[in-house]
Amino acid sequence: MTSLDTASPETDETTVAALCQQLLEELPPKHTDPVAFLGRQFDLGLAWVHFPVGQGGLGLSPRQQRTINETLYPAGAPIAAFRNVIGHGMGAPTLITHGTEAQKARYLRPLFTGEEVWCQLFSEPGAGSDVAGLATKAVLDGEEWIVNGQKVWTTLAHLAKWGMLVARTDPDQPKHKGMTYFVVDMHAPGVEVRPLFQITGEAEFNEVYFTDVRIPDSERLGEVGEGWRATLTTLMNERVAIGGGIPAKGAGFIGEAVKEWKAGGHTDAARRDALMALWVRAEVLRLTNIRASQLRAVGTPGPEGSIGKALSADLNKDISAFTVGLLGAEGMLKPDGYPMERPKHAMQWANPQQAFLRARANSIEGGTTEIAKNILGERVLGLPGDVRNDKDVPWSQVPRS
Numbered sequence: 213m214t215s216l217d218t219a220s221p222e223t224d225e226t227t228v229a230a231l232c233q234q235l236l237e238e239l240p241p242k243h244t245d246p247v248a249f250l251g252r253q254f255d256l257g258l259a260w261v262h263f264p265v266g267q268g269g270l271g272l273s274p275r276q277q278r279t280i281n282e283t284l285y286p287a288g289a290p291i292a293a294f295r296n297v298i299g300h301g302m303g304a305p306t307l308i309t310h311g312t313e314a315q316k317a318r319y320l321r322p323l324f325t326g327e328e329v330w331c332q333l334f335s336e337p338g339a340g341s342d343v344a345g346l347a348t349k350a351v352l353d354g355e356e357w358i359v360n361g362q363k364v365w366t367t368l369a370h371l372a373k374w375g376m377l378v379a380r381t382d383p384d385q386p387k388h389k390g391m392t393y394f395v396v397d398m399h400a401p402g403v404e405v406r407p408l409f410q411i412t413g414e415a416e417f418n419e420v421y422f423t424d425v426r427i428p429d430s431e432r433l434g435e436v437g438e439g440w441r442a443t444l445t446t447l448m449n450e451r452v453a454i455g456g457g458i459p460a461k462g463a464g465f466i467g468e469a470v471k472e473w474k475a476g477g478h479t480d481a482a483r484r485d486a487l488m489a490l491w492v493r494a495e496v497l498r499l500t501n502i503r504a505s506q507l508r509a510v511g512t513p514g515p516e517g518s519i520g521k522a523l524s525a526d527l528n529k530d531i532s533a534f535t536v537g538l539l540g541a542e543g544m545l546k547p548d549g550y551p552m553e554r555p556k557h558a559m560q561w562a563n564p565q566q567a568f569l570r571a572r573a574n575s576i577e578g579g580t581t582e583i584a585k586n587i588l589g590e591r592v593l594g595l596p597g598d599v600r601n602d603k604d605v606p607w608s609q610v611p612r613s
């Protein structure tokens with residue numbers, strides 16, 4: 213059975229609401245270990261409600277997820293996405309779309325509970341926006357693949373148990389055709405994770421080196437040479453995970469700005485006008501994301517995910533700059549300094565100064581704003597495509613910088 217035999221959206225909502233109540237009564241979140249709570253949430257099909265029964269879902273419309281979130285979060289339930297942001301937002305949809313039944317059974321539950329953190333091993337020193345140009349190679353040796361190469365900017369690799377790895381398996385094919393997607397054990401011999409400092413002083417991301425790392429063929433996701441298809445699933449979901457958030461009205465970055473405005477006792481009309489303009493932009497983005505989430509069908513999100521990604525990057529930068537400006541001279545100092553930290557979460561901030569610094573990366577991570585605009589121009593507006601001289605040339609013959 214892959215879905216519940218329910219008759220209408222109203223019936224579905226009643227079913228979901230009843231299961232949420234059951235979960236809250238069985239395991240009151242305030243007195244329950246988060247892993248136990250999230251495990252039961254998964255088993256009841258309330259993890260990703262549109263996933264099949266037995267795989268964390270109930271086979272219902274993704275719209276029902278809102279009922280779950282709005283019931284569980286106010287009751288103090290742990291938020292799975294915070295505990296494993298890359299696994300939750302990108303790993304799970306990639307696994308459900310391209311994984312074997314054995315892979316789904318093995319990975320989804322501990323991913324949701326946060327017992328096994330995931331990271332994304334796509335970018336390389338010579339392949340970021342042009343990720344299909346990547347050079348890390350995997351060579352088949354019996355039932356195993358041997359991987360050599362380097363990845364970079366790998367968020368939370370220092371905490372990850374599993375990595376989503378794309379590697380070149382046939383250099384003589386054009387770049388999009390010779391790649392294969394794997395799940396790699398980040399604790400396997402030959403995997404080396406080194407911290408990279410960010411402007412905030414934290415090392416949220418890493419360099420990752422692979423030296424003769426062995427991956428069983430059973431950990432391949434999708435067919436050999438078809439890695440680009442699974443890569444696109446991850447990337448499309450990444451844009452939604454980063455830019456598609458739907459906070460409560462007036463919450464998130466803009467909420468912090470309003471808080472700072474009130475705390476500082478500001479009254480001047482010009483700055484109030486600027487704050488209101490930002491508030492309106494935040495609300496327009498929130499409503500756009502609600503509309504996009506309601507239109508989104510089950511499966512890989514479409515190119516419209518790039519709207520939220522591009523808009524939220526600019527907005528976060530502008531709001532955090534405004535908020536730091538409210539602090540006056542104090543805004544120039546980061547209260548906690550720049551100690552080397554290895555954070556447990558990505559994209560977090562403890563104070564406006566840190567938010568200002570961290571937000572600079574929003575227009576780079578998950579695909580730059582220029583790339584988001586290219587996608588929107590080509591795939592939404594139907595404008596002429598970017599220049600792609602190397603599209604049909606074997607990867608091994610493309611000059612590399």
Ligand SMILES: Cc1cc2nc3c(=O)[nH]c(=O)nc-3n(C[C@H](O)[C@H](O)[C@H](O)COP(=O)(O)OP(=O)(O)OC[C@H]3O[C@@H](n4cnc5c(N)ncnc54)[C@H](O)[C@@H]3O)c2cc1C
Binds near residue numbers: 333336338582
């Ligand atoms: C905080 C943070 C976290 C990250 N986490 C991860 C992670 O977990 N895993 C991972 O794999 N990667 C991660 N990345 C990497 C990120 O995906 C890349 O930095 C990004 O895709 C850009 O690639 P690049 O840095 O190589 O820049 P480049 O691709 O070299 O781009 C340089 C500049 O050229 C512009 N440009 C490039 N091509 C075009 C074009 N065709 N048209 C117009 N302009 C263009 C870009 O917009 C950019 O301004 C992270 C990055 C950051 C900042």
